[in-house]
Amino acid sequence: PLMRTMCCARQVCRSCARHWAAEQESQGLAADEISCPACGQFVQQSSEAALSLLLDAQALLRARQRAEQRKLAAPVCKVDAGLAKVLDRLGFKQCPSCGEGVQRESETCHK
Helix, strand or coil: CEEECCCCCCEEEHHHHHHHHHHHHHCCCCHHHCECCCCCCEHHHHCHHHHHHHCCHHHHHHHHHHHHHHHHHCCCCCCCHHHHHHHHHHCEEECCCCCCCEEECCCCCCC
16 A cells, blocks of 8 residues: 655555664664655654654654654754854854864864
């Protein structure tokens, strides 16, 4: 039996799509990282219900818990979008090594 994906509206084999999602979950992917077998978009972005059609209840719970744990562990610091644009225009960027301060595009970190 075929099913229509919610993200790209392509028809895929229901069994294959479920196997695809179960394989991704078994490899440790979080709910927001499981992708569509047809287009590669993240399934959860199109619909929260879409993932529940592909994973059984236990796998869905594990995938959602991983996503929640990652959100809690994520750093709070985010660069303001306006500041990033200004820094880019000036030829500066945030240091990729230490994450602090700024450096010229052609130079390395001072630390």
